[in-house]
Amino acid sequence: MNELDQKINTHFPGLVVRKDLVKTVKGNAIVPSYVLEYLLGQYCATSDEPTIQTGIETVKEILAKHYVHRNEAGLVRSNIKEKGRYKVIDKISVDLNDKKDVYEAQFSNLGIKEVLVDSGTVKKHPKLLVGGVWCIADLEYEFTEDKGSSPWILSTLKPIQLSHxxxxxxxxxxxxxxxxxxxxxxxxxxxxxxxxxxxxxxxxxxxxxxxxxxxxxxxxxxxxxxxxxxxxxxxxxxxxxxxxxxxxxxxxxxxxxxxxxxxxxxxxxxxxxxxxxxxxxxxxxxxxxxxxxxxxxxxxxxxxxxxxxxxxxxxxxxxxxxxxxxxxxxxxxxxxxxxxxxxxxxxxxxxxxxxxxxxxxxxxxxxxxxxxxxxxxxxxLRSMRNHDYSDRYKEHFSLSSDISTRDRDGINKTFSGLMKILFPHGGATEEEIEELLRFAIEGRKRVKDQLMRIDSTYGNVRFTYLGTDGQAKPVTTLEEEEYPSYYNKAIAEGEDRETLEPAQPGSLPVPSGPLAPVEPVLKEKHLIFQENQKGLSFDTLFGFYLKGAAAITVTDPYIRLFYQMRNFMEFLETVVKHKASDEEVSVHLVTTEDDFKGEQQKENFEKMKESARAVGVNFTWKFDGTGTIHARHIVTDHGWKISLDRGLDIFQHYEMNDSFTFANRLQQYRPCKAFEVTFIKIGEYGNGH
Incomplete structure (x- = not known):
């Protein structure tokens, strides 16, 4: 168990369960997770391994014995007849038979219906009347000569959900x-x-x-x-x-x-x-x-x-x-x-x-x-439906006056929901409140921006909010940042959405915005990228700033793990793409040695060195022995310093072993982490102005 798991078990004893156990006990039972976790909660809500193993066996046994598989329904019905009484786990729904003035239950998997249910049970659990509820029920069988009555008797019924x-x-x-x-x-x-x-x-x-x-x-x-x-x-x-x-x-x-x-x-x-x-x-x-x-x-x-x-x-x-x-x-x-x-x-x-x-x-x-x-x-969560947390940002922020009542309702409800989920006790900082408010505004703005395309009677709305300093802070959606030229375009009058043709190969637009792959004028700038933004690659981000350099130094303490090394290899690819074939470039990496896999790290660097030499890149590296490097930047000998707050680790986790996904092969299809990058002009060879 990691530190968080230990903390969870300490503060919520008996109310938490190890999540991989659900798969372990599920087998071929077609039941929702909450049914399985209800049982696991009874027998496995602990961190004690022997108890968990015993609990798993108990739950498996209960499922094997009492969960009704449709293809074994006949055997279970026979069991009830032979034993007179039997416990089953099944989805039960109830209908009122107004001709007989009785409530009758139907067992979904067991395949029996017209089982009498008393009014008290239905009043206590009204959801039985709509859609059905998963229950643990005791069924009895008592044959009678009366053709109008069912031999099945429901003696007890307990919905599978927490009682208190x-x-x-x-x-x-x-x-x-x-x-x-x-x-x-x-x-x-x-x-x-x-x-x-x-x-x-x-x-x-x-x-x-x-x-x-x-x-x-x-x-x-x-x-x-x-x-x-x-x-x-x-x-x-x-x-x-x-x-x-x-x-x-x-x-x-x-x-x-x-x-x-x-x-x-x-x-x-x-x-x-x-x-x-x-x-x-x-x-x-x-x-x-x-x-x-x-x-x-x-x-x-x-x-x-x-x-x-x-x-x-x-x-x-x-x-x-x-x-x-x-x-x-x-x-x-x-x-x-x-x-x-x-x-x-x-x-x-x-x-x-x-x-x-x-x-x-x-x-x-x-x-x-x-x-x-x-x-x-x-x-x-259900008990929190009675609370309203929608005013909890008002001490620090207010919504812009041109946000309509309906937009305001959407924002407030989302904000209230997130606050209930994350801060049921209150205690959120101003920064945390702002993050949730921005997120709530973005989700409603996504709806409103599309409405303005669909219906021209909707006026333009500025989705901004004000801090205590009175400054208006605008909110954008992520797709607005990624595709500004399309996002802000109105659909031509009379264009029918029904006539949308499937995309032709090569017709999808190249990501636009600050990273469009046109030879840019190189200048000092600071770029901020949001989490999940796509369309980025080392090529478009800083390829042109590496072009023409004869020597490049990369300082990044975290080129240790396999995925970090792969990032660095992709950086070398970018260098190769932007250098002339008749030129050679030196790339020097300053990083730290991995505590446990230092030998493997060196071996991988050697492989990169051999590989790079064949394409005109002289790759060298050194481990910083002081353990004090925190800066992450790229410096070229022709006057640029690129400061990266995350180093080269800008992409989120993706499936590296699957050669048939585009995220594996092309960086622009990977979602990013949130990061910032600054391009600073320095003197030739890094001497500064």
Whole structure:
């Protein structure tokens, strides 16, 4: 266990579980993670290895014995008949049979229905009536000659979710963690390894939790396949339900006017629509109209009666095109079905998660560290729906007066949700509050900027906020920074989004902005890059500043690990690309020796040296013995110093062993870490002015 895992176990004993255990016990059981973690929480919520191993065996045994696989349903039914009584784990839904005036349960995997349920159970667990609930139930079998009655009797039923928790204890324990530690604990709770994500990417993952802790929160996430968009809504919480976007009807979602039965929004905290994108999908116009009203006013009609509900709405779908392609030809909502491609509907969305920034899920991204048992965290988040943290920035900041009420609501709700998740105890610094406020503004700005393309009646809004000094601070979206020429372009009048042709090879734009690969005028400058920004490479960043140099010195204490060496090799490639074939260049590296793998480090440098010599680069290196070098910079003998606050380590983790991904082969397709670079003119040979 690392230091964080030990701390987690100390402050949340019995409420956390090792996240790799879920895979260990799952086997071929098709159950949500919260069901498995509920069981693991009963038997494995400890850091004691022998207890964990015993607990795993117990959970496996419970699943083997009591979880109903559909293909073994006949055997389980036989067991119940032979033994008279048997415990099962299954998804149970209940209907009212108004002809007999009784409630009847249906067991999803076991394949039995018309099992009598008493009114008390249904009153206690109303979600049984909509969508069904995973439960541990005791079933009895008693044959009767009466053809009208079922032989199955439900003797006990217990939904698989936490019955009680100590919110005060949770808040007190939160105070023992730094903000970064807490974020990592939450990311581990979702099941991911925090080391694989930058700060911005972690916040993006945590935004997915806001619908569980914020009432009537409307969230959309569109992006490439395989980024885990729907996972949280199907696996994470017993209070959320994931439904296919194509299966939604007014009665299912809101109200059945003939029976008067309330739909999903009346019972679930979060209703997520999977596969929401797809222009060809048929959508009921009446559904869109009711959704628009519900998303704006938290209410819907049943005949003459108006009903309110608190369910948050989440829309997730896949995009077919790249971001620059969408910005050039249409907008970031272009994949939606026509009926939803409606400015009044889209204006009700509080936050747009840029799914293209989220990494495609790979095996090494999963966590083996400790995180909350998810139904514990789900109950905590649910209890926080009663709180409002949206005013917690107002002591330090205020939103610009030309931000509309609807924009303000979106920003406030996102900010409130992030504050509940990260700072339930308060205690955020001004810098931390500002970071969350900027992030909340960016997500709403992404929605509004697209609306202005879709509907010309939307006026331009300056998304700025004011600090206590009265200075206005503008907020931009990351794609605005990356593709300014496309982002700020209005779509030509009359251009129909339906006529979008698939991208032709070579038609995608070259990244624009400060890094466009045109021979630039070299000048002193300072550049700042945001986390997850793409389109960067050593070539475009400082290739032209290396051109013509005969000697280059790189000072970077962190060229030790394999990926750092690979970065340095790519730097040498940049030198080679920018030198004339009949010239030779000397490159000298000053770094520090690795404490454990120094020999391997030297061996790799020797290989680089041999390889570089063949292409006209004389590579030398030395280890700094003092251990005091902190500066990271590149100095050329023809008058430039390039100061890099992260050295050459500017890219986020990517799959190095997969030769068939472009991120592996081309730097501009890798997301960056946040970093800054300064270009300083010095005298020839580094003597200074």
């Amino acid at each position: 928790f100590d919110f005060e204890g949770y808040v007190e324990a939160r105070k023992q963690f730094t903000t970064d530690e807490w974020i990592d604990l939450l990311v581990q709770s979702i099941g991911f390894n925090p080391e694989m994500f930058g700060k911005r990417s972690k916040l993006t993952q945590l935004v997915r939790l806001i619908p569980f802790c914020e009432r009537n929160y409307n969230l959309i996430e569109l992006g490439p396949k395989g980024t885990g968009k729907s996972h949280i809504y199907s696996e994470f919480s017993p209070h959320g339900i994931l439904i296919s976007g194509g299966e939604v009807t007014v009665p299912k979602l809101f109200v059945n006017n003939s029976s008067g039965k309330i739909g999903l929004v009346g019972y679930w905290d979060c209703v997520a629509f999977d596969e929401f994108a797809g222009k060809q999908k048929r959508v009921d116009k009446a559904l869109v109209d009711i959704m628009k009203n519900y998303m704006a006013n938290k209410s819907f009609s049943r005949g003459v009666e108006t009903l309110g509900a608190e369910a948050s709405m989440v829309f997730v779908g896949n995009t077919q095109h790249t971001v620059p392609y969408m910005l050039k030809h249409s907008d970031l909502f272009c994949e939606l079905p026509d009926k939803f491609y409606d400015s009044a509907f889209l204006d009700r969305i509080h936050f747009y998660i840029p799914g293209w920034e989220v990494d495609i899920i790979r095996g090494e991204m999963f966590s083996s560290g400790y995180g909350f048992v998810v139904d514990y965290l789900a109950e905590i």
